[in-house]
Amino acid sequence: MQGKVIGQGRTAEVLEYGEGKILKLYRDDVPEEYVDLEFRFSKWVYEQGVATPQPHERVVVEGRPGIVYQQIAGPTLLQQMNRKPWLNFSGFKQMAGLHYSLHQLEGMGEAGAQKKQLEHQIIAAPMLATEEKTQILSRLAELPDGEKLCHGDFHPDNILMDDKLWVIDWMTGVRGNPAADVARSVIMFSIGALPERASMFTKGFLGFARKRLTAQYVRRYLKLSGMTLADINPWILPVAAARLVEGLPVPEKELLVREIRRHLRA
Ligand SMILES: Nc1ncnc2c1ncn2[C@@H]1O[C@H](COP(=O)(O)OP(=O)(O)O)[C@@H](O)[C@H]1O
Ligand SMILES: [Mg+2]
Structure with a gap:
């Protein structure tokens, strides 16, 4: 079977x-x-x-x-980027629509609280000094809580595509503020390492296009939600720091740390 x-x-x-x-x-x-x-x-x-x-x-x-x-009979959005790269811009816009639509739901009662989870992860994060973590935690504490359905790992390898988009892989789902969920996607789109198995073409093309694809996604999300960059940007720092607990490739962790320190200085 x-x-x-x-x-x-x-x-x-x-x-x-x-x-x-x-x-x-x-x-x-x-x-x-x-x-x-x-x-x-x-x-x-x-x-x-x-x-x-x-x-x-x-x-x-x-x-x-x-x-x-x-089973969804279609490729992931990441695979689609490889096969039909000219569709990427519309794929990223559609992805923003799907993300926005799930953010309209209240989170599942049993789901973990996003801010609490971020807090634990920041405390456990490698590569940061204690003073840096203290600063990040105090900025996190000022950010608004939320009760909405958030995916926690919304990226093109967790999206499948047939005649529409489907989202998979809910192990990381939480109850929280959609702006944090969007910030996490922005970090992954802009500096996430691609899976080993992604083709050279995808890696090359994305290296070149990811900034513009990310901008496309953000622009569409802001338009749909009425949020502004001022809602999303403050989440980049805590979400990036929390991501350090994941089993990421070392070069990606180093990029994250650089981004975190840039935000701390700002
Ligand atoms: N329902 C499904 N239909 C078709 N392919 C799927 C389905 N669920 C997962 N896949 C494929 O398997 C891959 C891994 O699944 P995923 O749930 O994201 O696992 P992981 O938690 O390990 O990331 C996906 O990127 C996709 O290629
Ligand atoms: Mg997955």
Whole structure:
């Protein structure tokens, strides 16, 4: 029943699993309760009418935890960039629309609170001095809380595309302020390293175009939401610092630290 691998991410590999379904099979280092949380979160989001694949079942396959989801028969937005780069600008605009639409929902009651989570991550972040963390935490404390549905990892490898866009991968979902969720996407679009498996072409093209693609996304998001850069920008510092706890490539962490120090001086 379980077929070929059709996708890879940091927490899981994704396999064909019968007609119109896929199996997301988690890597050994992912705690079971995170998988349970992703299952409950995805179900809740699906029930709210967000364009996300239907979660069917929580399973254990060969001793590994997994979730069976509806299969979306289309590439990720990242793959699409490779195949049809001229569509990128419209893809990034559409992505802003999808992000804005999920931010209209109240967050799931059980979901973690974004500011609390950011606070814990900043405290645990490597590569920063204690005084720097203290400054970042005090700036975070001044920022407005929120109660909206936030994805927590909204980037082109978590978006699938057929005749519309679909968002996947809800393990990082939280309840919080959409402006912080947008700031995280901005950081990932502008300085996120591309997956190893991205082609040389994608890497080259994105190196050149990412600034403009990010601007396209931001412009559209601001237009839809009525927010301004003054709402988004103050989140860049705490969100960038919190991202240091993730298993990122060292050069990406160094870029983040440079960006963080630039914001601290400003
Ligand atoms: N429902 C789905 N339909 C088709 N492909 C999928 C689906 N879910 C995931 N994929 C593919 O698998 C990859 C990894 O899935 P994802 O849920 O993002 O895992 P991770 O948490 O490891 O990042 C995606 O980038 C995509 O290529
Ligand atoms: Mg993913």
